[in-house]
Every structure is written in structure tokens, then in C-alpha cells.
Amino acid sequence: VARPQPRALTNVETAARAAYALRGNDRGRLTVAAPGLYPHMWSWDAAFIAIGLARLSTDRALTELETLLSAQWRNGKIPHIVFSDGDASYEPGPKRWACGEISADAPGGPATSGLMQPPIHGIAVRRVLDSARRAGPVERRAAADRIRALWPRLLAWHRYLAEYRDPDRRGLLTIYHGWESGLDNSPRWDVPYAAVVPAKAFVPFRRADVHALDSVGGAAAQRPTDGDYARYQWLIEELRQARYDDARARETLSFLVADVFASAIFAAAAGELASVADELALPGGDELIAQAERFRRGVASTIGDDGFATDLDLRTGRVLRTKTIAGFAPLLCGGLSESRRRGLVNALFSPDWCGHPGLAVALPPSTSPSSPAFDPARYWRGPQWPPMTWLLIWGLERSGEPEAAAVLRASALDQLSDGLFAEYYHPFTGEPLGARPQSWTAAVALDLAL
Numbered sequence: 001v002a003r004p005q006p007r008a009l010t011n012v013e014t015a016a017r018a019a020y021a022l023r024g025n026d027r028g029r030l031t032v033a034a035p036g037l038y039p040h041m042w043s044w045d046a047a048f049i050a051i052g053l054a055r056l057s058t059d060r061a062l063t064e065l066e067t068l069l070s071a072q073w074r075n076g077k078i079p080h081i082v083f084s085d086g087d088a089s090y091e092p093g094p095k096r097w098a099c100g101e102i103s104a105d106a107p108g109g110p111a112t113s114g115l116m117q118p119p120i121h122g123i124a125v126r127r128v129l130d131s132a133r134r135a136g137p138v139e140r141r142a143a144a145d146r147i148r149a150l151w152p153r154l155l156a157w158h159r160y161l162a163e164y165r166d167p168d169r170r171g172l173l174t175i176y177h178g179w180e181s182g183l184d185n186s187p188r189w190d191v192p193y194a195a196v197v198p199a200k201a202f203v204p205f206r207r208a209d210v211h212a213l214d215s216v217g218g219a220a221a222q223r224p225t226d227g228d229y230a231r232y233q234w235l236i237e238e239l240r241q242a243r244y245d246d247a248r249a250r251e252t253l254s255f256l257v258a259d260v261f262a263s264a265i266f267a268a269a270a271g272e273l274a275s276v277a278d279e280l281a282l283p284g285g286d287e288l289i290a291q292a293e294r295f296r297r298g299v300a301s302t303i304g305d306d307g308f309a310t311d312l313d314l315r316t317g318r319v320l321r322t323k324t325i326a327g328f329a330p331l332l333c334g335g336l337s338e339s340r341r342r343g344l345v346n347a348l349f350s351p352d353w354c355g356h357p358g359l360a361v362a363l364p365p366s367t368s369p370s371s372p373a374f375d376p377a378r379y380w381r382g383p384q385w386p387p388m389t390w391l392l393i394w395g396l397e398r399s400g401e402p403e404a405a406a407v408l409r410a411s412a413l414d415q416l417s418d419g420l421f422a423e424y425y426h427p428f429t430g431e432p433l434g435a436r437p438q439s440w441t442a443a444v445a446l447d448l449a450l
């Protein structure tokens with residue numbers, strides 16, 4: 001059924017509508033990732049949401065980060081989901097994770113998942129402080145006080161990542177589940193997931209996602225498959241058996257991967273936090289700079305002859321070269337020679353990516369349309385995701401590629417001017433897909449439009 005084309009909005013109208021969408025998803029001290037499908041707080045969504053909210057109120061943006069960090073584990077981990085009370089529809093819910101019963105590291109409350117997500121939080125803290133400074137001395141002082149109060153938790157998070165998720169000091173973060181990458185069913189994980197075989201007796205739980213999406217139609221073809229979900233669920237079972245202990249997980253899990261995109265985000269976030277430490281005279285600056293350098297080097301070490309960064313299957317030693325948006329990781333953390341950077345930017349605008357003639361809007365799809373794994377409607381296997389576009393714009397602006405950043409920004413605003421703030425977009429038809437209004441989409445729209 002052809003949908004009526006919504007009228008394109010001006011940037012100011014887009015921002016106003018994004019603010020309205022975020023307000024609608026606001027539950028007081030947290031913003032749900034999306035109504036219906038994701039009725040809780042997600043870790044990297046919350047950081048993007050804080051980046052958007054900082055344009056409206058640094059006070060409310062900091063509340064978002066405080067809520068997330070109040071659920072930090074004793075070992076420093078920021079959990080990938082913080083469950084809000086009163087909505088039991090999302091699976092796996094708190095009972096399935098059972099973190100409090102299984103691990104002494106889990107917080108007493110609120111209930112959380114046992115995984116993490118890409119550590120973009122330091123970037124959000126930097127953005128909030130910048131917005132507060134622009135707003136004036138009173139707001140800046142208030143923000144600085146609250147960031148100072150959060151600081152031990154932010155440092156503990158970065159220490160957890162550097163110590164427990166990179167014990168071999170490769171400068172690359174290890175992940176235990178595709179959900180930890182935030183790019184759940186990306187084809188970059190197809191090979192490692194093939195080795196995840198649920199035990200015969202294991203009964204997967206009911207999928208809530210496909211039902212929640214029924215109202216917008218086409219859910220099953222736009223989400224991970226049932227086969228994917230059986231593996232996702234089985235890995236949670238393996239993690240429970242490892243008691244969410246990092247050393248045991250590293251020994252026993254059937255999925256163990258070095259994630260180059262999360263590593264680049266970590267390097268960038270460490271650099272941002274180091275600049276906050278400097279500005280506010282907070283401790284840990286040298287340690288953060290060392291993290292940024294170590295992980296920047298780690299990301300650079302994965303770059304293949306074609307200039308793209310690669311992931312590594314730590315169970316087999318196999319390099320994972322599928323052409324996904326993660327290959328552009330070095331554009332987020334810098335450290336490339338000018339010729340390598342130019343090469344990667346040219347690749348970004350080539351027909352394999354943003355220059356593909358079939359695209360409705362010239363933005364990077366999550367998987368290259370020239371990859372055999374490309375599927376234009378299915379989640380992280382092809383659709384365009386606005387927060388990923390935001391990250392690339394942010395990285396390009398900072399790494400001396402302002403023109404490339406401006407081109408992407410204009411296209412992003414074009415896509416977001418439908419005012420719907422969909423979770424992801426069909427790259428060829430431009431159709432909004434998944435949940436809506438998705439908070440992180442509204443947040444990046446707000447940030448880009450103002």
C-alpha cells in the first residue's frame with residue numbers, strides 16, 4: 001500500500017517536532033528508547049538522547065546520564081538495558097537476565113541486563129558541557145558540578161573496558177554478544193554466530209519485538225530472523241552460566257569477537273573525557289589519553305589493504321571483512337594518515353556506499369549494497385540508521401573533513417525532515433521502518449537541525 005508522502009519540514013520544524021517526540025518518550029528520569037518496542041533505557045541510546053536533550057536543557061540531559069550511571073555494576077560496567085518499572089512486555093526482561101541473583105557485581109537496583117553497549121557516553125558528556133558553556137556561566141557551573149559528581153563512575157566505566165574487555169591489550173574491545181555491538185544482526189557477525197549452537201533442550205522465549213511492530217506492519221521481514229533470535233537467547237544462557245563473570249565468559253562463550261567500531265567509539269570517547277578532565281581539573285586525564293591512544297592504534301592495526309577496518313573473531317583468529325558501516329571506524333577516532341583518510345572518505349561517497357545510484361537519500365546504508373549480505377529492509381543488514389550517520393558526521397567534522405561532513409549533514413536533515421523519527425530507513429525507497437518515534441533518531445535530528 002502506497003503511503004502518503006509527508007510534507008518535508010524545515011530544520012526548525014524538524015527540531016520542534018523532535019523535541020516533542022522526546023518529550024513524549026520521557027518518563028521523568030529516563031527517556032524510553034521507543035514506545036511499544038523498547039519501553040526501557042538503552043545505554044548507547046541514552047547517550048545519543050543526552051546529546052539531543054543538551055540542545056534543549058543541559059539539566060535534563062544530565063539527568064539522563066545520571067539515571068544510566070546509577071545502574072552501573074560494581075565492576076564498572078554500564079549495562080546495556082536499565083529496566084523501567086511497570087512494563088514487562090520486552091523480552092528478555094529482568095527475570096530472564098536475573099543479574100541480581102546471579103552476580104555480586106550487579107547493582108541492588110534498578111534491574112538491568114548483563115551486557116554492555118558501545119561506550120559513546122564520554123562524547124555525550126563533552127557535548128553537554130559545551131552546550132552548558134554556550135548557555136552561560138550559571139548553567140555551566142551547574143553542569144560542571146554534576147559532571148564532577150559523575151566522574152568516578154565515568155572513570156570506572158572506562159577502566160572496566162580497558163581492563164576486562166581488552167585483557168590482551170590489543171587496543172580492541174571484546175564483545176560477548178552481537179547486542180553488545182549495538183549492530184545486532186549485522187552480517188559482520190554471521191561467521192561467529194554460525195558457531196553459536198543452542199543446546200537441544202533449550203527452549204527460546206517468546207519474541208516480543210515482532211508483535212510490538214505489528215501496528216506499523218512488515219515486522220518480520222525487517223527484524224532479525226527466528227534463527228538469529230535462538231542464538232541471541234542461547235548466548236544469554238551461556239552468560240548466565242558464566243555468572244556474568246568476564247574471565248569465565250572469555251573462556252566459555254561460543255561468541256567472542258573484537259569489535260572495531262565499538263573500539264573506535266571508545267578511543268573517541270576517551271579523548272573527549274580527557275578534554276573534560278583538563279577543563280574541569282578532574283583526575284584521570286593521563287589515563288584517558290593513554291586509552292585513546294591505545295585504542296586508536298588498535299583500530300588502525302585492523303585496517304586491510306582496501307583501507308577498511310575489520311573485526312576479529314577471537315575464537316578462530318579469523319579476520320571479518322564483510323563490508324558494513326563498521327569498516328569506517330577509523331573516521332570516528334582519527335589517527336589516519338591524510339592519504340588513508342582521503343581514501344576512506346572517497347570510499348564513503350563511492351557507488352558502493354553513499355554514491356549508489358539506487359539510494360533515496362545519499363547516506364551510508366548499514367551494509368554496502370554491493371555486498372552479497374545486503375538486505376535493504378532487514379535491520380542492520382542494509383537500512384540507514386540516523387545515529388550512525390550522526391557519528392560519521394561528528395567524526396568527519398573533527399578529523400579535518402568539513403566538506404564531507406556538510407554533505408552528509410544536508411542529506412541527514414533531508415531524511416529526517418519527514419518528522420517521523422523512525423528507527424531505520426529503507427535505503428532505496430526512503431520508507432521509514434521499525435519503531436517510531438525512536439528517541440535516538442529524534443535526538444540526532446534535534447542536534448543536527450539546530
Ligand code: 9WN
Pocket residue numbers: 033038042044045080179182183184209
Ligand atoms: C537489543 C534500542 C536498541 C539499540 C540497538 C538496536 C536494538 C535491541 C533489540 O534496539 O537492539 O539490544 O531488542 O533489538 O539494535 O542498537 O540500542 O534502541
